[in-house]
Amino acid sequence: MNIAITGGHITPALAVIEELQKINGVTITVIGRRKALDSENTESFEFEQVMKKNLRFINLKTGRVTRTVSLQSIYNLFLFPVGFVSSLFILKKIRPHVVLSFGGYIALPVSLIAYLLHIPVFTHEQTIRTGFANKIISRFCKKVFISYEESADDFPRQKVLISGNPVRSEILMVKKKLFSTPARPIIYITGGSLGSHSVNVHIEVILDALLKQFMVIHQVGNVAQYGDWERMSKRKSEYYFPVKHIMDDEIGWVYSVADIVVGRCGANTVTELIVCNLPAVLIPLPWSSRGEQREGADFLQQSGVAQVFEQDRDSTELLKTIQSVYENRSKYKKMYEQLIPQRTRILSASKKIADEITAV
Structure with a gap:
């Protein structure tokens, strides 16, 4: 069985890929952004x-839809037909039996062309607030997998399956250690897959103070625009470990040694925190699509397992919040007990999706 996977949310896609690779006779092609x-x-x-x-x-x-008018947004308008034509050539070449979408602007042309070619399309919605692309894809796809019951009303009811948001099995497995752990608490700081310049700036300001108490693992990202990696990598020391990305074979060890997590709160981070029961300081991206990071941050804060820090506040307040969450980490961890049903759903999501799409 030949399966094409596409979309903007790579982490749950990787989790489902891992499950599909256990099935004999399945070949996978990923269509995405290089x-x-x-x-x-x-x-x-x-x-x-x-x-x-x-x-x-x-x-x-x-092309992608942007909220501002600029040369880039005008350029995007011209890229829309390019994306649809390219999708046609790609799908004609690889001839998949099924297309599995994970939303986003990349998934829309691939999914629509697949439908026109009579290739079954499935899509997964990662967040509570449904994305624009998935609202369109849901009109012609066979099934919509959703992570949260709250988003069910956004789709045709007969197509909805509450799967949960798939997570990589690696987050619960120690495969590769990055260093010998010191005799001090460890903070894992993450800005998402690209890193976050705003988070990096805050950490840069308070880093010396953090290193007096903590070992810091900092996922900086590799976006060249702000030069964050070039600056932060030069500050690597005994208690500061900056990296561009945390890879699949590293993330399980990082979560196993981290006492708390600090950073952005996209759907993947929220899901992984629930699975790993880690207290967190969450810094929602103010302009995230449809306010999805705010939703995730508020959900975990209201559940009593995290604190929210607004990125426009002073960096010294972030330091105090980190210290407070660390000092009260036992209380935060205990509050995760109420999220056991969500954790159970998350851990079965990959298999549920893989079983559905391979049953076609």
Whole structure:
């Protein structure tokens, strides 16, 4: 069975890929974005991860809807037809039996062309607030997998299956250690797959104070625009370990040694925190699509397992919040007991999705 996987959310896609690879006779092609940003030559996290799994990767250049009017947004309008034509050629070439979408602007042309070619399409919605692309894809796909019951009303009811948000099995497995752990508490700081310049700036300001008490693992990202990696990598020391990305074979060890997590709160981070029962300081991206990071941050804070820090506040307040969450980490961890049903659903999501799409 030949399966094409596409979309903007690579982490749950990788989790389902891992499950599909257990099935004999399944071949997988990933259609995605090779470069981290259109304006840079840096390879994307999704491309790096897919290459590590020795899977076929096909780059797709297409347009996206932006909220501002600029030269880039005008350029995007011209890329829309390019994306649809390219999708036609790609699908004609690889001839998949099924297309599995994970939403986002990359998934829309691939899914629509697949439908026109009579290829069954499935899609997964990662967040509570449904994305624009998935609202369209849901009109012609066979089934919509959702992570949260709250998003069910956004789709045709007969197509909805509450699967949960798939997570990589690696987050619960220690495969590769990055260093020998010191006799001090460890903070894992993450800005998402691309890293976060705003988070990096805050950490840069309070880093000396953090290193008096903590060992810091800092996922900086590799976006060249702000030069964060070039600056932060020069500060590597006994108690500061900056990296561009945390890879699949490293993330389980990082979560196993971390006392708390600090950073952005996209759907993947929220899901992984629930699975790993880790107290967190969450810094929602103010302009995240449909406010999805705010939703995730508020959900975990209201559940009593995290604190929210607004990125426009002073860096010294972030330091105090980190210290407070660390000092009260036992209380936060205990509150995760109420999220056991969500954790159970998350851990079965990959198999549920793999079983559905291979039953076609």
